[in-house]
Amino acid sequence: MPCPDLYCVIGNPVAHSRSPWIHARFAELTGQVLTYERLLAPQDGFAAALAALAARGGRGCNVTVPFKHQAAQCAHSASARVQLAGAANTLVLQPDGQIHADNTDGLGLVADIVQGAGLALAGRDLLLVGAGGAAAGVLAPLLLQQPRRLLVTNRTLARAQALVARHAELAALQKVELFAMDTQGLDGDFDLVINATASSLAGAGVPVPPGLLRAGGLGYDMMYGAGAQDFLDWAQAQGGQARDGLGMLVQQAAAAFALWRGVQPPAAQVLQELRAAMAAGQA
The missing domain is CATH 3.40.50.720 (NAD(P)-binding Rossmann-like Domain)
Incomplete structure:
Protein backbone atom coordinates (compact mmCIF):
# COMPACT_ATOMS: atom_id res chain seq x y z
CA MET A 1 0.00 0.00 0.00
CA PRO A 2 1.23 3.55 -0.70
CA CYS A 3 2.40 5.65 2.22
CA PRO A 4 -0.18 8.10 3.60
CA ASP A 5 0.20 11.68 2.45
CA LEU A 6 2.04 13.79 5.01
CA TYR A 7 0.84 17.12 6.43
CA CYS A 8 1.75 19.08 9.56
CA VAL A 9 1.37 22.27 11.52
CA ILE A 10 4.52 24.39 11.92
CA GLY A 11 4.82 26.85 14.78
CA ASN A 12 6.60 27.93 17.95
CA PRO A 13 5.05 26.98 20.32
CA VAL A 14 3.11 24.11 18.76
CA ALA A 15 2.74 21.40 21.42
CA HIS A 16 -0.69 22.80 22.38
CA SER A 17 -2.11 22.46 18.87
CA ARG A 18 -5.20 20.30 18.37
CA SER A 19 -4.72 20.34 14.59
CA PRO A 20 -3.46 16.71 14.41
CA TRP A 21 -6.62 15.49 16.17
CA ILE A 22 -8.84 17.60 13.92
CA HIS A 23 -7.27 16.50 10.66
CA ALA A 24 -7.18 12.86 11.70
CA ARG A 25 -10.91 13.06 12.36
CA PHE A 26 -11.54 14.87 9.08
CA ALA A 27 -9.65 12.12 7.25
CA GLU A 28 -11.58 9.38 9.03
CA LEU A 29 -14.95 10.96 8.23
CA THR A 30 -14.14 11.64 4.57
CA GLY A 31 -12.22 8.46 3.76
CA GLN A 32 -8.91 10.22 3.12
CA VAL A 33 -5.57 8.55 3.86
CA LEU A 34 -3.05 10.90 5.46
CA THR A 35 -0.90 11.58 8.49
CA TYR A 36 -0.66 14.93 10.25
CA GLU A 37 2.09 15.97 12.67
CA ARG A 38 3.21 18.87 14.84
CA LEU A 39 6.52 20.45 13.81
CA LEU A 40 8.27 22.79 16.23
CA ALA A 41 10.51 25.19 14.31
CA PRO A 42 13.16 27.44 15.90
CA GLN A 43 12.29 31.12 15.83
CA ASP A 44 14.77 31.61 12.99
CA GLY A 45 14.20 28.22 11.37
CA PHE A 46 10.89 28.31 9.49
CA ALA A 47 12.41 28.01 6.00
CA ALA A 48 14.55 25.06 7.11
CA ALA A 49 11.55 23.33 8.69
CA LEU A 50 9.53 23.80 5.52
CA ALA A 51 12.39 22.42 3.41
CA ALA A 52 12.65 19.40 5.70
CA LEU A 53 8.93 18.75 5.31
CA ALA A 54 9.22 18.94 1.54
CA ALA A 55 12.20 16.54 1.60
CA ARG A 56 10.03 14.01 3.43
CA GLY A 57 7.43 14.23 0.70
CA GLY A 58 5.05 16.49 2.61
CA ARG A 59 2.00 17.65 0.70
CA GLY A 60 1.14 20.69 2.77
CA CYS A 61 1.13 22.39 6.14
CA ASN A 62 -0.70 24.76 8.40
CA VAL A 63 1.33 27.64 9.82
CA THR A 64 0.77 29.21 13.22
CA VAL A 65 2.54 31.91 15.26
CA PRO A 66 5.03 33.40 14.69
CA PHE A 67 5.58 32.29 11.08
CA LYS A 68 2.57 33.47 9.08
CA HIS A 69 4.37 36.36 7.39
CA GLN A 70 7.33 34.11 6.56
CA ALA A 71 4.97 31.52 5.12
CA ALA A 72 3.66 34.07 2.64
CA GLN A 73 7.20 35.05 1.67
CA CYS A 74 8.28 31.44 1.05
CA ALA A 75 5.53 30.76 -1.48
CA HIS A 76 5.87 30.82 -5.26
CA SER A 77 2.19 31.71 -5.71
CA ALA A 78 -0.47 33.04 -3.39
CA SER A 79 -4.20 33.58 -3.18
CA ALA A 80 -5.69 37.06 -3.23
CA ARG A 81 -6.25 36.72 0.52
CA VAL A 82 -2.54 36.20 1.11
CA GLN A 83 -1.53 38.99 -1.24
CA LEU A 84 -3.69 41.43 0.70
CA ALA A 85 -2.82 40.19 4.19
CA GLY A 86 0.88 39.54 3.59
CA ALA A 87 0.41 36.43 5.76
CA ALA A 88 -0.45 32.79 5.14
CA ASN A 89 -1.62 29.97 7.37
CA THR A 90 -1.95 27.21 4.74
CA LEU A 91 0.69 26.02 2.28
CA VAL A 92 0.24 23.52 -0.54
CA LEU A 93 3.45 21.71 -1.47
CA GLN A 94 3.14 20.71 -5.10
CA PRO A 95 4.94 17.75 -6.77
CA ASP A 96 7.08 20.09 -8.92
CA GLY A 97 8.47 21.82 -5.81
CA GLN A 98 6.29 24.90 -6.11
CA ILE A 99 4.59 26.20 -2.97
CA HIS A 100 1.15 27.82 -3.04
CA ALA A 101 0.02 29.95 -0.09
CA ASP A 102 -3.50 30.62 1.13
CA ASN A 103 -5.04 32.04 4.28
CA THR A 104 -8.09 30.34 5.76
CA ASP A 105 -7.96 32.10 9.14
CA GLY A 245 -10.98 30.30 19.12
CA LEU A 246 -11.58 26.55 19.04
CA GLY A 247 -14.39 26.93 16.52
CA MET A 248 -12.19 29.15 14.36
CA LEU A 249 -9.46 26.51 14.54
CA VAL A 250 -11.79 23.79 13.28
CA GLN A 251 -13.38 25.96 10.60
CA GLN A 252 -10.06 27.19 9.19
CA ALA A 253 -8.76 23.61 9.29
CA ALA A 254 -11.79 22.48 7.30
CA ALA A 255 -11.06 25.09 4.64
CA ALA A 256 -7.41 23.99 4.49
CA PHE A 257 -8.41 20.32 4.30
CA ALA A 258 -10.72 21.09 1.37
CA LEU A 259 -7.89 22.96 -0.36
CA TRP A 260 -5.52 20.01 0.06
CA ARG A 261 -7.89 17.13 -0.55
CA GLY A 262 -10.77 18.53 -2.60
CA VAL A 263 -13.27 17.30 0.00
CA GLN A 264 -15.24 19.44 2.47
CA PRO A 265 -15.20 17.83 5.95
CA PRO A 266 -18.03 18.21 8.51
CA ALA A 267 -16.64 21.04 10.63
CA ALA A 268 -19.61 21.45 12.98
CA GLN A 269 -19.59 17.75 13.90
CA VAL A 270 -15.85 17.72 14.51
CA LEU A 271 -16.01 20.87 16.67
CA GLN A 272 -18.67 19.27 18.86
CA GLU A 273 -16.61 16.09 19.16
CA LEU A 274 -13.43 18.03 19.91
CA ARG A 275 -14.99 20.04 22.73
CA ALA A 276 -16.30 16.81 24.25
CA ALA A 277 -12.92 15.09 23.87
CA MET A 278 -11.09 18.03 25.46
CA ALA A 279 -13.53 18.10 28.36
CA ALA A 280 -12.82 14.41 28.89
CA GLY A 281 -9.05 14.92 28.58
CA GLN A 282 -8.90 12.85 25.40
CA ALA A 283 -7.65 15.48 22.95
Missing part, protein backbone atom coordinates in the same frame (compact mmCIF):
# COMPACT_ATOMS: atom_id res chain seq x y z
CA GLY A 106 -10.50 34.76 8.25
CA LEU A 107 -12.86 32.23 6.69
CA GLY A 108 -12.72 30.22 9.91
CA LEU A 109 -13.19 33.22 12.17
CA VAL A 110 -16.18 34.60 10.29
CA ALA A 111 -17.83 31.17 10.07
CA ASP A 112 -17.45 30.64 13.81
CA ILE A 113 -18.75 34.10 14.73
CA VAL A 114 -21.68 34.16 12.29
CA GLN A 115 -22.68 30.49 12.42
CA GLY A 116 -21.25 29.34 15.75
CA ALA A 117 -21.96 32.39 17.90
CA GLY A 118 -24.94 33.57 15.86
CA LEU A 119 -23.66 37.15 15.53
CA ALA A 120 -24.32 38.84 12.18
CA LEU A 121 -21.58 41.39 11.53
CA ALA A 122 -23.26 43.73 9.04
CA GLY A 123 -23.65 47.20 10.52
CA ARG A 124 -21.76 46.32 13.71
CA ASP A 125 -18.87 48.08 15.43
CA LEU A 126 -15.77 45.85 15.62
CA LEU A 127 -12.46 46.12 17.47
CA LEU A 128 -9.55 43.99 16.23
CA VAL A 129 -6.74 43.82 18.80
CA GLY A 130 -3.33 43.12 17.27
CA ALA A 131 -1.63 43.79 13.94
CA GLY A 132 0.50 40.68 13.41
CA GLY A 133 -0.03 37.73 11.10
CA ALA A 134 -3.18 36.55 12.86
CA ALA A 135 -4.88 39.95 12.58
CA ALA A 136 -3.70 40.43 9.00
CA GLY A 137 -5.24 37.14 7.95
CA VAL A 138 -8.73 37.97 9.22
CA LEU A 139 -9.12 41.66 8.39
CA ALA A 140 -10.30 41.28 4.78
CA PRO A 141 -12.94 38.60 5.55
CA LEU A 142 -14.23 40.78 8.39
CA LEU A 143 -14.51 43.77 6.05
CA LEU A 144 -16.43 41.66 3.54
CA GLN A 145 -19.12 41.20 6.21
CA GLN A 146 -19.73 44.97 5.95
CA PRO A 147 -19.58 46.09 9.59
CA ARG A 148 -20.28 49.76 10.23
CA ARG A 149 -16.78 50.45 11.52
CA LEU A 150 -13.67 48.45 12.31
CA LEU A 151 -10.88 49.71 14.53
CA VAL A 152 -7.48 48.00 14.52
CA THR A 153 -5.50 48.62 17.70
CA ASN A 154 -1.94 47.66 18.50
CA ARG A 155 0.78 48.61 20.98
CA THR A 156 2.90 49.71 18.02
CA LEU A 157 0.66 52.14 16.17
CA ALA A 158 2.70 52.03 12.96
CA ARG A 159 1.93 48.33 12.49
CA ALA A 160 -1.80 48.92 12.87
CA GLN A 161 -1.62 51.84 10.46
CA ALA A 162 0.23 49.76 7.87
CA LEU A 163 -2.37 47.00 8.12
CA VAL A 164 -5.20 49.50 7.73
CA ALA A 165 -3.49 51.15 4.74
CA ARG A 166 -3.24 47.80 2.91
CA HIS A 167 -6.97 47.27 3.38
CA ALA A 168 -8.16 50.84 2.78
CA GLU A 169 -9.37 50.21 -0.76
CA LEU A 170 -11.36 47.13 0.24
CA ALA A 171 -12.87 49.01 3.20
CA ALA A 172 -13.98 51.82 0.90
CA LEU A 173 -15.56 49.35 -1.52
CA GLN A 174 -17.47 47.74 1.36
CA LYS A 175 -18.38 51.15 2.82
CA VAL A 176 -16.72 50.33 6.14
CA GLU A 177 -15.10 52.96 8.35
CA LEU A 178 -11.63 51.48 8.94
CA PHE A 179 -9.03 53.14 11.15
CA ALA A 180 -6.09 52.45 13.48
CA MET A 181 -5.25 53.45 17.04
CA ASP A 182 -2.67 52.46 19.59
CA THR A 183 -3.83 50.71 22.76
CA GLN A 184 -2.92 53.63 24.99
CA GLY A 185 -5.85 55.98 25.23
CA LEU A 186 -8.14 53.51 23.48
CA ASP A 187 -11.81 54.29 24.02
CA GLY A 188 -15.23 53.63 22.50
CA ASP A 189 -17.57 50.68 22.76
CA PHE A 190 -17.97 47.76 20.40
CA ASP A 191 -20.32 44.92 19.53
CA LEU A 192 -17.36 42.58 18.97
CA VAL A 193 -13.84 42.66 20.40
CA ILE A 194 -11.42 40.15 18.86
CA ASN A 195 -8.12 39.35 20.56
CA ALA A 196 -5.73 38.53 17.73
CA THR A 197 -2.58 38.97 19.82
CA ALA A 198 -0.45 36.20 21.29
CA SER A 199 -1.19 37.42 24.82
CA SER A 200 -3.12 34.26 25.68
CA LEU A 201 -0.27 32.01 24.56
CA ALA A 202 2.26 34.11 26.45
CA GLY A 203 0.21 34.37 29.64
CA ALA A 204 0.42 38.15 29.33
CA GLY A 205 -3.13 38.91 30.45
CA VAL A 206 -5.71 41.00 28.63
CA PRO A 207 -4.20 43.41 26.06
CA VAL A 208 -6.94 46.08 26.31
CA PRO A 209 -8.64 47.90 29.21
CA PRO A 210 -12.22 47.26 30.39
CA GLY A 211 -15.14 49.30 29.16
CA LEU A 212 -14.78 48.57 25.45
CA LEU A 213 -17.35 45.79 25.04
CA ARG A 214 -21.03 46.64 24.94
CA ALA A 215 -23.36 44.70 27.21
CA GLY A 216 -24.50 41.66 25.28
CA GLY A 217 -21.58 42.01 22.86
CA LEU A 218 -19.08 39.28 22.06
CA GLY A 219 -15.51 39.02 23.29
CA TYR A 220 -13.65 36.57 21.03
CA ASP A 221 -10.15 35.24 21.71
CA MET A 222 -8.55 33.63 18.67
CA MET A 223 -6.63 31.35 21.03
CA TYR A 224 -8.19 28.55 23.06
CA GLY A 225 -7.52 26.56 26.20
CA ALA A 226 -6.54 27.81 29.64
CA GLY A 227 -4.54 30.73 28.26
CA ALA A 228 -7.64 32.34 26.77
CA GLN A 229 -9.52 32.36 30.07
CA ASP A 230 -8.38 35.82 31.21
CA PHE A 231 -9.80 37.40 28.06
CA LEU A 232 -13.02 35.40 28.30
CA ASP A 233 -13.41 36.52 31.93
CA TRP A 234 -12.78 40.11 30.79
CA ALA A 235 -15.66 39.86 28.32
CA GLN A 236 -18.09 38.34 30.80
CA ALA A 237 -17.22 40.92 33.47
CA GLN A 238 -18.58 43.60 31.11
CA GLY A 239 -21.86 41.80 30.59
CA GLY A 240 -20.76 40.32 27.29
CA GLN A 241 -20.64 36.88 25.79
CA ALA A 242 -17.30 35.09 25.54
CA ARG A 243 -16.02 32.65 22.94
CA ASP A 244 -12.62 31.08 22.46
Whole structure:
Protein backbone atom coordinates (compact mmCIF):
# COMPACT_ATOMS: atom_id res chain seq x y z
CA MET A 1 0.00 0.00 0.00
CA PRO A 2 1.23 3.55 -0.70
CA CYS A 3 2.40 5.65 2.22
CA PRO A 4 -0.18 8.10 3.60
CA ASP A 5 0.20 11.68 2.45
CA LEU A 6 2.04 13.79 5.01
CA TYR A 7 0.84 17.12 6.43
CA CYS A 8 1.75 19.08 9.56
CA VAL A 9 1.37 22.27 11.52
CA ILE A 10 4.52 24.39 11.92
CA GLY A 11 4.82 26.85 14.78
CA ASN A 12 6.60 27.93 17.95
CA PRO A 13 5.05 26.98 20.32
CA VAL A 14 3.11 24.11 18.76
CA ALA A 15 2.74 21.40 21.42
CA HIS A 16 -0.69 22.80 22.38
CA SER A 17 -2.11 22.46 18.87
CA ARG A 18 -5.20 20.30 18.37
CA SER A 19 -4.72 20.34 14.59
CA PRO A 20 -3.46 16.71 14.41
CA TRP A 21 -6.62 15.49 16.17
CA ILE A 22 -8.84 17.60 13.92
CA HIS A 23 -7.27 16.50 10.66
CA ALA A 24 -7.18 12.86 11.70
CA ARG A 25 -10.91 13.06 12.36
CA PHE A 26 -11.54 14.87 9.08
CA ALA A 27 -9.65 12.12 7.25
CA GLU A 28 -11.58 9.38 9.03
CA LEU A 29 -14.95 10.96 8.23
CA THR A 30 -14.14 11.64 4.57
CA GLY A 31 -12.22 8.46 3.76
CA GLN A 32 -8.91 10.22 3.12
CA VAL A 33 -5.57 8.55 3.86
CA LEU A 34 -3.05 10.90 5.46
CA THR A 35 -0.90 11.58 8.49
CA TYR A 36 -0.66 14.93 10.25
CA GLU A 37 2.09 15.97 12.67
CA ARG A 38 3.21 18.87 14.84
CA LEU A 39 6.52 20.45 13.81
CA LEU A 40 8.27 22.79 16.23
CA ALA A 41 10.51 25.19 14.31
CA PRO A 42 13.16 27.44 15.90
CA GLN A 43 12.29 31.12 15.83
CA ASP A 44 14.77 31.61 12.99
CA GLY A 45 14.20 28.22 11.37
CA PHE A 46 10.89 28.31 9.49
CA ALA A 47 12.41 28.01 6.00
CA ALA A 48 14.55 25.06 7.11
CA ALA A 49 11.55 23.33 8.69
CA LEU A 50 9.53 23.80 5.52
CA ALA A 51 12.39 22.42 3.41
CA ALA A 52 12.65 19.40 5.70
CA LEU A 53 8.93 18.75 5.31
CA ALA A 54 9.22 18.94 1.54
CA ALA A 55 12.20 16.54 1.60
CA ARG A 56 10.03 14.01 3.43
CA GLY A 57 7.43 14.23 0.70
CA GLY A 58 5.05 16.49 2.61
CA ARG A 59 2.00 17.65 0.70
CA GLY A 60 1.14 20.69 2.77
CA CYS A 61 1.13 22.39 6.14
CA ASN A 62 -0.70 24.76 8.40
CA VAL A 63 1.33 27.64 9.82
CA THR A 64 0.77 29.21 13.22
CA VAL A 65 2.54 31.91 15.26
CA PRO A 66 5.03 33.40 14.69
CA PHE A 67 5.58 32.29 11.08
CA LYS A 68 2.57 33.47 9.08
CA HIS A 69 4.37 36.36 7.39
CA GLN A 70 7.33 34.11 6.56
CA ALA A 71 4.97 31.52 5.12
CA ALA A 72 3.66 34.07 2.64
CA GLN A 73 7.20 35.05 1.67
CA CYS A 74 8.28 31.44 1.05
CA ALA A 75 5.53 30.76 -1.48
CA HIS A 76 5.87 30.82 -5.26
CA SER A 77 2.19 31.71 -5.71
CA ALA A 78 -0.47 33.04 -3.39
CA SER A 79 -4.20 33.58 -3.18
CA ALA A 80 -5.69 37.06 -3.23
CA ARG A 81 -6.25 36.72 0.52
CA VAL A 82 -2.54 36.20 1.11
CA GLN A 83 -1.53 38.99 -1.24
CA LEU A 84 -3.69 41.43 0.70
CA ALA A 85 -2.82 40.19 4.19
CA GLY A 86 0.88 39.54 3.59
CA ALA A 87 0.41 36.43 5.76
CA ALA A 88 -0.45 32.79 5.14
CA ASN A 89 -1.62 29.97 7.37
CA THR A 90 -1.95 27.21 4.74
CA LEU A 91 0.69 26.02 2.28
CA VAL A 92 0.24 23.52 -0.54
CA LEU A 93 3.45 21.71 -1.47
CA GLN A 94 3.14 20.71 -5.10
CA PRO A 95 4.94 17.75 -6.77
CA ASP A 96 7.08 20.09 -8.92
CA GLY A 97 8.47 21.82 -5.81
CA GLN A 98 6.29 24.90 -6.11
CA ILE A 99 4.59 26.20 -2.97
CA HIS A 100 1.15 27.82 -3.04
CA ALA A 101 0.02 29.95 -0.09
CA ASP A 102 -3.50 30.62 1.13
CA ASN A 103 -5.04 32.04 4.28
CA THR A 104 -8.09 30.34 5.76
CA ASP A 105 -7.96 32.10 9.14
CA GLY A 106 -10.50 34.76 8.25
CA LEU A 107 -12.86 32.23 6.69
CA GLY A 108 -12.72 30.22 9.91
CA LEU A 109 -13.19 33.22 12.17
CA VAL A 110 -16.18 34.60 10.29
CA ALA A 111 -17.83 31.17 10.07
CA ASP A 112 -17.45 30.64 13.81
CA ILE A 113 -18.75 34.10 14.73
CA VAL A 114 -21.68 34.16 12.29
CA GLN A 115 -22.68 30.49 12.42
CA GLY A 116 -21.25 29.34 15.75
CA ALA A 117 -21.96 32.39 17.90
CA GLY A 118 -24.94 33.57 15.86
CA LEU A 119 -23.66 37.15 15.53
CA ALA A 120 -24.32 38.84 12.18
CA LEU A 121 -21.58 41.39 11.53
CA ALA A 122 -23.26 43.73 9.04
CA GLY A 123 -23.65 47.20 10.52
CA ARG A 124 -21.76 46.32 13.71
CA ASP A 125 -18.87 48.08 15.43
CA LEU A 126 -15.77 45.85 15.62
CA LEU A 127 -12.46 46.12 17.47
CA LEU A 128 -9.55 43.99 16.23
CA VAL A 129 -6.74 43.82 18.80
CA GLY A 130 -3.33 43.12 17.27
CA ALA A 131 -1.63 43.79 13.94
CA GLY A 132 0.50 40.68 13.41
CA GLY A 133 -0.03 37.73 11.10
CA ALA A 134 -3.18 36.55 12.86
CA ALA A 135 -4.88 39.95 12.58
CA ALA A 136 -3.70 40.43 9.00
CA GLY A 137 -5.24 37.14 7.95
CA VAL A 138 -8.73 37.97 9.22
CA LEU A 139 -9.12 41.66 8.39
CA ALA A 140 -10.30 41.28 4.78
CA PRO A 141 -12.94 38.60 5.55
CA LEU A 142 -14.23 40.78 8.39
CA LEU A 143 -14.51 43.77 6.05
CA LEU A 144 -16.43 41.66 3.54
CA GLN A 145 -19.12 41.20 6.21
CA GLN A 146 -19.73 44.97 5.95
CA PRO A 147 -19.58 46.09 9.59
CA ARG A 148 -20.28 49.76 10.23
CA ARG A 149 -16.78 50.45 11.52
CA LEU A 150 -13.67 48.45 12.31
CA LEU A 151 -10.88 49.71 14.53
CA VAL A 152 -7.48 48.00 14.52
CA THR A 153 -5.50 48.62 17.70
CA ASN A 154 -1.94 47.66 18.50
CA ARG A 155 0.78 48.61 20.98
CA THR A 156 2.90 49.71 18.02
CA LEU A 157 0.66 52.14 16.17
CA ALA A 158 2.70 52.03 12.96
CA ARG A 159 1.93 48.33 12.49
CA ALA A 160 -1.80 48.92 12.87
CA GLN A 161 -1.62 51.84 10.46
CA ALA A 162 0.23 49.76 7.87
CA LEU A 163 -2.37 47.00 8.12
CA VAL A 164 -5.20 49.50 7.73
CA ALA A 165 -3.49 51.15 4.74
CA ARG A 166 -3.24 47.80 2.91
CA HIS A 167 -6.97 47.27 3.38
CA ALA A 168 -8.16 50.84 2.78
CA GLU A 169 -9.37 50.21 -0.76
CA LEU A 170 -11.36 47.13 0.24
CA ALA A 171 -12.87 49.01 3.20
CA ALA A 172 -13.98 51.82 0.90
CA LEU A 173 -15.56 49.35 -1.52
CA GLN A 174 -17.47 47.74 1.36
CA LYS A 175 -18.38 51.15 2.82
CA VAL A 176 -16.72 50.33 6.14
CA GLU A 177 -15.10 52.96 8.35
CA LEU A 178 -11.63 51.48 8.94
CA PHE A 179 -9.03 53.14 11.15
CA ALA A 180 -6.09 52.45 13.48
CA MET A 181 -5.25 53.45 17.04
CA ASP A 182 -2.67 52.46 19.59
CA THR A 183 -3.83 50.71 22.76
CA GLN A 184 -2.92 53.63 24.99
CA GLY A 185 -5.85 55.98 25.23
CA LEU A 186 -8.14 53.51 23.48
CA ASP A 187 -11.81 54.29 24.02
CA GLY A 188 -15.23 53.63 22.50
CA ASP A 189 -17.57 50.68 22.76
CA PHE A 190 -17.97 47.76 20.40
CA ASP A 191 -20.32 44.92 19.53
CA LEU A 192 -17.36 42.58 18.97
CA VAL A 193 -13.84 42.66 20.40
CA ILE A 194 -11.42 40.15 18.86
CA ASN A 195 -8.12 39.35 20.56
CA ALA A 196 -5.73 38.53 17.73
CA THR A 197 -2.58 38.97 19.82
CA ALA A 198 -0.45 36.20 21.29
CA SER A 199 -1.19 37.42 24.82
CA SER A 200 -3.12 34.26 25.68
CA LEU A 201 -0.27 32.01 24.56
CA ALA A 202 2.26 34.11 26.45
CA GLY A 203 0.21 34.37 29.64
CA ALA A 204 0.42 38.15 29.33
CA GLY A 205 -3.13 38.91 30.45
CA VAL A 206 -5.71 41.00 28.63
CA PRO A 207 -4.20 43.41 26.06
CA VAL A 208 -6.94 46.08 26.31
CA PRO A 209 -8.64 47.90 29.21
CA PRO A 210 -12.22 47.26 30.39
CA GLY A 211 -15.14 49.30 29.16
CA LEU A 212 -14.78 48.57 25.45
CA LEU A 213 -17.35 45.79 25.04
CA ARG A 214 -21.03 46.64 24.94
CA ALA A 215 -23.36 44.70 27.21
CA GLY A 216 -24.50 41.66 25.28
CA GLY A 217 -21.58 42.01 22.86
CA LEU A 218 -19.08 39.28 22.06
CA GLY A 219 -15.51 39.02 23.29
CA TYR A 220 -13.65 36.57 21.03
CA ASP A 221 -10.15 35.24 21.71
CA MET A 222 -8.55 33.63 18.67
CA MET A 223 -6.63 31.35 21.03
CA TYR A 224 -8.19 28.55 23.06
CA GLY A 225 -7.52 26.56 26.20
CA ALA A 226 -6.54 27.81 29.64
CA GLY A 227 -4.54 30.73 28.26
CA ALA A 228 -7.64 32.34 26.77
CA GLN A 229 -9.52 32.36 30.07
CA ASP A 230 -8.38 35.82 31.21
CA PHE A 231 -9.80 37.40 28.06
CA LEU A 232 -13.02 35.40 28.30
CA ASP A 233 -13.41 36.52 31.93
CA TRP A 234 -12.78 40.11 30.79
CA ALA A 235 -15.66 39.86 28.32
CA GLN A 236 -18.09 38.34 30.80
CA ALA A 237 -17.22 40.92 33.47
CA GLN A 238 -18.58 43.60 31.11
CA GLY A 239 -21.86 41.80 30.59
CA GLY A 240 -20.76 40.32 27.29
CA GLN A 241 -20.64 36.88 25.79
CA ALA A 242 -17.30 35.09 25.54
CA ARG A 243 -16.02 32.65 22.94
CA ASP A 244 -12.62 31.08 22.46
CA GLY A 245 -10.98 30.30 19.12
CA LEU A 246 -11.58 26.55 19.04
CA GLY A 247 -14.39 26.93 16.52
CA MET A 248 -12.19 29.15 14.36
CA LEU A 249 -9.46 26.51 14.54
CA VAL A 250 -11.79 23.79 13.28
CA GLN A 251 -13.38 25.96 10.60
CA GLN A 252 -10.06 27.19 9.19
CA ALA A 253 -8.76 23.61 9.29
CA ALA A 254 -11.79 22.48 7.30
CA ALA A 255 -11.06 25.09 4.64
CA ALA A 256 -7.41 23.99 4.49
CA PHE A 257 -8.41 20.32 4.30
CA ALA A 258 -10.72 21.09 1.37
CA LEU A 259 -7.89 22.96 -0.36
CA TRP A 260 -5.52 20.01 0.06
CA ARG A 261 -7.89 17.13 -0.55
CA GLY A 262 -10.77 18.53 -2.60
CA VAL A 263 -13.27 17.30 0.00
CA GLN A 264 -15.24 19.44 2.47
CA PRO A 265 -15.20 17.83 5.95
CA PRO A 266 -18.03 18.21 8.51
CA ALA A 267 -16.64 21.04 10.63
CA ALA A 268 -19.61 21.45 12.98
CA GLN A 269 -19.59 17.75 13.90
CA VAL A 270 -15.85 17.72 14.51
CA LEU A 271 -16.01 20.87 16.67
CA GLN A 272 -18.67 19.27 18.86
CA GLU A 273 -16.61 16.09 19.16
CA LEU A 274 -13.43 18.03 19.91
CA ARG A 275 -14.99 20.04 22.73
CA ALA A 276 -16.30 16.81 24.25
CA ALA A 277 -12.92 15.09 23.87
CA MET A 278 -11.09 18.03 25.46
CA ALA A 279 -13.53 18.10 28.36
CA ALA A 280 -12.82 14.41 28.89
CA GLY A 281 -9.05 14.92 28.58
CA GLN A 282 -8.90 12.85 25.40
CA ALA A 283 -7.65 15.48 22.95
